[in-house]
Amino acid sequence: MDYFPLFLDARQLRCLVVGAGEVAARKLELILKTPATITVVAPWACDTVKRLAQSDQVTLIERVFEDTDLDHKDMVFVATDSGEVNQHVHDLARAQNVLVNVVDNTPLCQFITPSIVDRSPIVIAMSSGGVAPVLLRYLRQKLETVLPTNISRLGNFSEKFREKVKQTLSTVTARRYFWEDVLDGDIAELVEKGQEDKADTAFLKALEAAAQEKKEQGSVYLVGAGPGDADLLTFRALRLMQKADVVVYDRLVSPEILELVRRDAEKIYVGKAKSNHTLPQEDINQLMVDEAKKGNRVVRLKGGDPYIFGRGGEEIETLISQGVEFQVVPGVTAANGAASYAGIPLTHRDHAQSVVFATGHLKNNTIDLNWPALAHDNQTLVFYMGLTGLSIICNKLIEHGLSPTTPIALVQSATTENQRVLTATLETIVEHPETASMKPPTLIIVGSVVSLHSKLDWFTPASDD
Incomplete structure (x- = not known):
């Protein structure tokens, strides 16, 4: 990963745009979606930039760039038709620790602007590191068709109740389970349909019920990861992997599949090779029981299919004997x-x-x-x-x-x-x-x-x- 993805707080961001042609206009239009303050410097400006500069956020200075223009700036986009000017602004910005992007010149970009799917406050940003813009555009189009336009309502709804849930439910796990139930259920449907009063009432009732319940025992999901190609995962396997608290995996699970596991899940390797077992099978069985009894959602990720030479039956027998709830998700066998x-x-x-x-x-x-x-x-x-x-x-x-x-x-x-x-x-x-x-x-x-x-x-x- 050559570029580290992050989201900058733009509420006090001071941005400079050097250049005022149509290329600069595209960057200006993008930054104007944030509350950043923007200065545009160029000896001339196209009609699009002049129109966008009518915003209170924008100051347009129609002259050539001067070194002092970079003072007190956090970020600069350089979009001129002069390679000499582009290089000079880049060098000056790097010397002053100002984030710099020279448009369409990846080697001179300290950061790059991603392809964005905007459903504010839900924002999805994607990047190919500048190597596959057409593929990136294709993926963005796919996402645009999959994501509901009104998913922003769910984002605003979540923001409205975030603090109340945090005050009511004491643990991160309890809060996550609660939010998952909300977002997977009828309350989310009410929000997306614009029935906010009904959604608020149902939400508060569900939160009160969650606060009164004792922490329940978790479950174990025995999931077949398939033979190696991540594209062969089932939809259910992927969904459970992205909800897991703990993932117990073996050596036949490929790195590409592990990349799809929820980022903050605990990953425990229990790989077995001939005459070289990280953990004996009995210890693996007990590990799943122990983690489930802590209240965790455990995914036992196994190469191929759990029930075809995967010792899935042995593991399930242990879960049954110790009263742990479980489900089995088949996979493409090797x-x-x-x-x-x-x-x-x-x-x-x-x-x-x-x-x-x-x-x-x-x-x-x-x-x-x-x-x-x-x-x-x-x-x-x-x-x-x-x-x-x-x-x-x-x-x-x-x-x-x-x-x-x-x-x-x-x-x-x-x-x-x-x-x-x-x-x-x-x-x-x-x-x-x-x-x-x-x-x-x-x-x-x-x-x-x-x-x-x-x-x-x-x-x-x-x-x-």
Whole structure:
């Protein structure tokens, strides 16, 4: 993040605009949405600037820039057609610790103005750091269509009762839960429809009820984070992640997905790799119970789907035994994600009429599976956590009847920019020169559907270059 996003208090902001053409007019019009005092200096002014300068906030000085114009200023926009003047004002501003923006010259910008969706007092600002203005404009248009025009009413309503709620409810968590219930419920609907008297009455009644209640036990949400690509999250998963007080996550949850968690939520890493557990499973189970009993909303964020080789059932059994409320939010399991992004359909009329998910996790150097049931043609096999036991898996399948030439695929870091796909056969994959470089998490797909990979492959991970 090259630019740190923030909102400046403009109530006493003193702003200078150097230049008075149409480019400067756009900046002037933007600043006039705030209560800042503005000085415009230029030897001439376009009609738009002259019209905007009729505001009491604006002082227009029609002459060339002088160094003293920068005195007692907090911010300066430079929008002249002279590169020499632009550079001079920039250098002078930096020397005097005045925030400076040279319009359309990113290297000379100490700050940049974002793309803004204005529903004051709700304001959304977005930036691409100057590298993708068209994309930014596209995203702003999307937001404009999604956000209700009258959401400003909710902002004003929240401001009106903010102090009263703060005085009535003693803890931050209690206040946040209360506001979430308000904004998700009928009171918000009344506000948005302009029925403020009814909304006020309902709000005060709800606040009184919240003040009389004892702090309730929290809940646990077992949430599937999918195979890695943040775009594969469900809407419900995203909504709960943004409401969580505590997020307990494992090593298969990608950094891009963690970025979507509520900023002030406590994030607890409990990742498990082979023979390297940050916390034993029993401790993870108890951690969720303890946090819920403190009154927190706990999201247990698990890669893939919680109920497919995610130990979700074990965790839920603990919650039930200790009387903790819970919900389960399914996710795209790693098998589906890996197959889809690798161009390998798990079922196909000409190749496989069934699919089996199995664990390849070794215990005492063996894999206790029903090999005769697995070694069938016209069936797709997907092995989770099987990279270490790859040779055993291949040998057992051949031993129990699958052809040595049966296609097999290794899919590493599926759906992410680090995805790798390696294909071979049961008899050649172990000795393949690239197999040794494959790292967990890697799924193994076995069956004739793998032969479709070269034809159906569509996903191109980001280049390392």
